[in-house]
Amino acid sequence: MSDRERIFAIIRKRLFHVQKIKFTDNYQSPLKKLVPDNFSDLLLQFKQELEALGGRAIQISSTDELRAAILANLKENSSIFITDQIMRTYPELVDKINKSKKYIMEKDLASLIPNSKIYKETVNSIDAAITGCLCTIAETGTIVISGNSRLPLAMAQELIVIIKPGQMLKTLDEFFTGKHFKEHNHSNLFMVTGPSQTADIEKELVKGVHGPKDVFAFFADK
Amino acid sequence: MRPNSPGIKTLYKKELSNHQLRENLSKATLQSVQKRNKSFEELDFEYLRNQARQIKLDTLSQLNEYLAQFEDNATKNGCKVFYASTAFNANQYILNVAKSTSSKLIVKSKSMVTEEIELVDFLKKNGIEAVETDLGEYIVQLAGEKPSHITTPAIHKSRYEISNLFHDKLGTENNPNPEFLTLKARQILREQFLKADIGVSGANFLIAETGDVVVVENEGNARLSTSSPRVHIVVTGIEKILPRFSDLRIFLRLLGRSSTGQKLTSYTSILRSPRTKEELDGPDELHIVILDNGRTNLLGTEYQEILHCIRCGACLNVCPVYRKIGGHAYGSVYPGPIGSLVTPLYSDMEKARDLAFASTLCGNCTEVCPVGINIHHHLLTLRNDINKRHKHFVEKFLINQFTMVSLRPKLLSFLGGTARMLSRLQLLNFFLKQWTKERSVPNFPPQSFKKYNRE
Amino acid sequence: MLKEVSIYLISMRVFLFIPCYIDQLYPSVAKASYEVLKHLGCQVHIPENQTCCGQPAFNTGYRDEAKKMAIHQMRVFLGTSFPISAKEHLKGKKAVTSFNLDSDYVVGPSGSCIAMMKNFYPDLFNESRSDNLLYEIAVKFSKRVYEFSEFIVKVIGLEKFSGRLKLSVSYHDSCHSLRELKIKEEPRMILNRIRELKLVELSHPEICCGFGGTFSVKFPEISVEMGKDKLADFYGTEADALVSTDMSCLMHLSAIARHNGIQRRFAHLSEIMLESLQI
Numbered sequence: 017m018s019d020r021e022r023i024f025a026i027i028r029k030r031l032f033h034v035q036k037i038k039f040t041d042n043y044q045s046p047l048k049k050l051v052p053d054n055f056s057d058l059l060l061q062f063k064q065e066l067e068a069l070g071g072r073a074i075q076i077s078s079t080d081e082l083r084a085a086i087l088a089n090l091k092e093n094s095s096i097f098i099t100d101q102i103m104r105t106y107p108e109l110v111d112k113i114n115k116s117k118k119y120i121m122e123k124d125l126a127s128l129i130p131n132s133k134i135y136k137e138t139v140n141s142i143d144a145a146i147t148g149c150l151c152t153i154a155e156t157g158t159i160v161i162s163g164n165s166r167l168p169l170a171m172a173q174e175l176i177v178i179i180k181p182g183q184m185l186k187t188l189d190e191f192f193t194g195k196h197f198k199e200h201n202h203s204n205l206f207m208v209t210g211p212s213q214t215a216d217i218e219k220e221l222v223k224g225v226h227g228p229k230d231v232f233a234f235f236a237d238k
Numbered sequence: 239m240r241p242n243s244p245g246i247k248t249l250y251k252k253e254l255s256n257h258q259l260r261e262n263l264s265k266a267t268l269q270s271v272q273k274r275n276k277s278f279e280e281l282d283f284e285y286l287r288n289q290a291r292q293i294k295l296d297t298l299s300q301l302n303e304y305l306a307q308f309e310d311n312a313t314k315n316g317c318k319v320f321y322a323s324t325a326f327n328a329n330q331y332i333l334n335v336a337k338s339t340s341s342k343l344i345v346k347s348k349s350m351v352t353e354e355i356e357l358v359d360f361l362k363k364n365g366i367e368a369v370e371t372d373l374g375e376y377i378v379q380l381a382g383e384k385p386s387h388i389t390t391p392a393i394h395k396s397r398y399e400i401s402n403l404f405h406d407k408l409g410t411e412n413n414p415n416p417e418f419l420t421l422k423a424r425q426i427l428r429e430q431f432l433k434a435d436i437g438v439s440g441a442n443f444l445i446a447e448t449g450d451v452v453v454v455e456n457e458g459n460a461r462l463s464t465s466s467p468r469v470h471i472v473v474t475g476i477e478k479i480l481p482r483f484s485d486l487r488i489f490l491r492l493l494g495r496s497s498t499g500q501k502l503t504s505y506t507s508i509l510r511s512p513r514t515k516e517e518l519d520g521p522d523e524l525h526i527v528i529l530d531n532g533r534t535n536l537l538g539t540e541y542q543e544i545l546h547c548i549r550c551g552a553c554l555n556v557c558p559v560y561r562k563i564g565g566h567a568y569g570s571v572y573p574g575p576i577g578s579l580v581t582p583l584y585s586d587m588e589k590a591r592d593l594a595f596a597s598t599l600c601g602n603c604t605e606v607c608p609v610g611i612n613i614h615h616h617l618l619t620l621r622n623d624i625n626k627r628h629k630h631f632v633e634k635f636l637i638n639q640f641t642m643v644s645l646r647p648k649l650l651s652f653l654g655g656t657a658r659m660l661s662r663l664q665l666l667n668f669f670l671k672q673w674t675k676e677r678s679v680p681n682f683p684p685q686s687f688k689k690y691n692r693e
Numbered sequence: 694m695l696k697e698v699s700i701y702l703i704s705m706r707v708f709l710f711i712p713c714y715i716d717q718l719y720p721s722v723a724k725a726s727y728e729v730l731k732h733l734g735c736q737v738h739i740p741e742n743q744t745c746c747g748q749p750a751f752n753t754g755y756r757d758e759a760k761k762m763a764i765h766q767m768r769v770f771l772g773t774s775f776p777i778s779a780k781e782h783l784k785g786k787k788a789v790t791s792f793n794l795d796s797d798y799v800v801g802p803s804g805s806c807i808a809m810m811k812n813f814y815p816d817l818f819n820e821s822r823s824d825n826l827l828y829e830i831a832v833k834f835s836k837r838v839y840e841f842s843e844f845i846v847k848v849i850g851l852e853k854f855s856g857r858l859k860l861s862v863s864y865h866d867s868c869h870s871l872r873e874l875k876i877k878e879e880p881r882m883i884l885n886r887i888r889e890l891k892l893v894e895l896s897h898p899e900i901c902c903g904f905g906g907t908f909s910v911k912f913p914e915i916s917v918e919m920g921k922d923k924l925a926d927f928y929g930t931e932a933d934a935l936v937s938t939d940m941s942c943l944m945h946l947s948a949i950a951r952h953n954g955i956q957r958r959f960a961h962l963s964e965i966m967l968e969s970l971q972i
Contacts, residue, residue, distance in 0.1 A: 217377075
């Protein structure tokens with residue numbers, strides 16, 4: 017008898033007299049505060065949440081402003097990763113003339129063998145990663161990412177997310193009951209709520225353990 | 239789990255006498271409780287935990303169906319699902335995966351289940367190195383110790399102890415600054431993430447409806463462990479299943495807050511499948527090992543709701559006994575109030591007696607449990623079951639005698655008066671030894687109330 | 694005439710429950726409870742044959758023994774309202790009192806014992822079908838049972854009480870009162886009614902004192918360390934006395950304090966109330 021058969025048999029036997037209970041979802045929001053409806057209030061809530069965690073949320077209205085804001089927060093000689101999606105939307109982001117920044121495009125990484133040593137070493141040299149996202153959640157200051165590369169976003173010291181209009185969700189309820197979030201075609205969803213942190217040493221908070229130390233959320237107007 | 243290993247009765251005195259430990263524990267647990275309380279202020283906690291309870295009741299009452307649904311979906315997504323009845327079988331499967339992929343190095347993120355099955359030791363015996371990547375787990379692994387708390391494994395160590403440890407084992411300069419120590423760990427472990435062949439993680443939840451594996455964390459080590467190596471193995475228990483994707487809105491709201499007072503942990507990974515063709519990285523293989531190891535013992539019994547546990551550690555943080563003795567004193571993988579139930583009921587019934595009585599039944603654990611487990615009542619039920627199973631003859635005799643006397647009011651009054659008189663003559667001190675170690679004997683009055691009232 | 698009628702109307706019949714350890718070790722608490730309830734206009738009866746509520750056996754995991762004590766206790770209080778078998782009738786175990794299940798009360802100065810009778814007596818008789826009748830009795834009985842402070846605030850009415858006592862006190866929430874009976878505000882409301890009494894809150898009033906019944910002798914060192922924490926909290930408030938609804942907690946704490954040479958007062962709520970009435 018395989019373990020699977022054994023386990024299922026035991027469960028069947030033990031639950032024989034247990035009544036089947038069906039959870040009926042007459043759901044009410046457990047949130048005591050009223051959830052705002054308009055974008056600017058939601059953005060304010062998102063900003064408060066993310067900044068309480070040590071991240072930054074900034075509203076920008078032009079690509080020049082975006083580029084300037086991003087570069088202002090990066091060190092000299094930073095190695096910057098940019099996803100395909102962002103490159104297509106904001107081609108002006110890459111400053112071809114500026115030699116002090118090294119740009120690693122997602123499409124360049126795509127030419128390397130997945131999970132190979134060279135891939136990992138290249139990714140390990142990334143200081144900042146710029147990506148888009150699936151959506152953001154105001155209730156918790158969360159950014160949900162589902163892209164084609166995981167490691168650049170999880171290894172860099174700075175994580176920079178550019179958020180389009182219409183991507184702001186109000187609550188976790190909206191996200192977890194939204195059909196098209198559940199039915200995605202990626203291998204995973206990555207929910208980021210602030211920087212990497214630990215309090216394992218005497219409960220003292222330290223940021224930037226294994227993942228990004230800084231998280232920037234740029235909300236693009238157009 | 240660990241039969242014949244020392245239990246709480248043997249271990250607690252040593253832990254209690256460790257003043258550094260007590261100071262660390264007190265500060266850390268009180269802080270966690272304060273944060274937890276604050277984080278629930280904006281939510282209807284009772285409503286949420288009742289919802290969670292109802293979902294778990296649904297889940298467990300049809301566990302087979304949900305397990306089958308999960309397996310079906312996960313398999314369709316390209317994952318391999320393996321059921322393990324015992325710790326040994328789980329370990330064996332993982333070893334086989336390692337051998338078939340010629341793996342030598344494993345990176346691990348925090349997983350209580352892997353502690354339960356003693357995976358790291360098993361792999362080591364078979365020539366495979368498994369490195370803990372959660373900072374707290376890494377620290378205890380370096381120290382050759384076991385974790386002492388479910389969510390903060392090195393809660394018992396001070397920064398100075400950790401600094402000395404790093405200095406001794408890694409050759410780093412002796413600097414007790416947490417930021418410095420964390421950065422050192424980051425550097426060392428980054429190498430391991432890049433080199434490792436296999437990543438092992440636990441799972442906080444399994445979603446039957448979609449076949450998703452949900453992993454929550456703060457550091458990013460689980461993300462790296464589950465994304466960098468070519469193979470990812472999830473090790474988890476049968477009770478981690480949730481029916482629907484939408485159930486996460488309840489459970490994620492409860493987990494972070496109960497554990498550390500956070501609305502959500504820094505990262506929540508919802509893993510569905512190995513790397514797709516378009517993706518540049520991610521594991522090529524995703525194995526999900528679902529473990530029984532005694533959990534099915536609780537199904538259909540009055541203890542069943544103990545399987546609702548989401549391993550948040552809130553009961554440990556509020557427990558005044560845990561605060562005094564720490565996790566190691568319990569002599570079991572799962573410490574604290576929930577551990578005192580899980581350890582005997584899953585496997586180690588011989589440890590039950592001491593664990594069930596190592597509590598004042600204050601009920602603080604039940605008060606904070608985010609899934610509504612009536613922990614202290616179960617400890618009481620356990621006491622009952624133990625007395626029926628392994629009789630403690632002297633105790634039973636004394637209780638019988640007291641009962642007999644209590645049914646005879648005049649006898650009780652007489653004996654009470656006699657006891658008081660003997661005590662005032664200092665003749666009862668031998669019997670009161672356990673009380674008088676650090677306490678005075680109360681001044682027993684010359685007359686009982688009833689006697690006074692009669693006159 | 695109207696005054697006499699109204700006094701008669703508000704005069705409730707209370708059967709005072711005296712925890713066995715209070716009877717033997719702290720009779721002043723029983724005396725204080727009795728006097729205070731009388732002062733507040735209750736007709737207070739003290740069933741002579743009451744012994745132990747059964748909690749020590751129950752908490753040590755001996756349900757059957759606890760059941761026996763519960764039956765005895767209910768029989769003593771309910772008197773003729775408790776059904777007895779023909780055999781027992783023949784044995785001459787006739788009840789003296791008659792308890793009115795609609796209007797009489799059982800009140801006791803102990804959160805843990807009252808929790809036993811109120812919350813756990815029904816549970817004791819819920820296991821086998823042969824206990825059905827006893828279960829029904831236990832349920833009815835449990836509805837008439839009140840802890841001392843709870844009774845004063847919720848049934849008698851706090852406005853009937855006023856006292857004066859120049860004292861500063863701190864209050865310890867006993868686990869049974871707080872978590873089983875949900876009593877948190879009532880003792881504080883009573884203390885705040887006493888003029889010139891100052892109530893200083895502990896930093897952590899809700900943390901267990903460490904007594905835990907058999908825990909205190911099974912794991913004495915942990916029990917004492919927990920007690921020391923509570924005492925340190927109390928000493929930090931610089932209050933004259935530590936007050937609680939449970940003498941068991943105070944017995945444990947005072948024993949530690951005395952052992953360490955600290956002279957401080959530990960008083961049951963009823964004793965403070967009696968003192969404030971200056972009768």
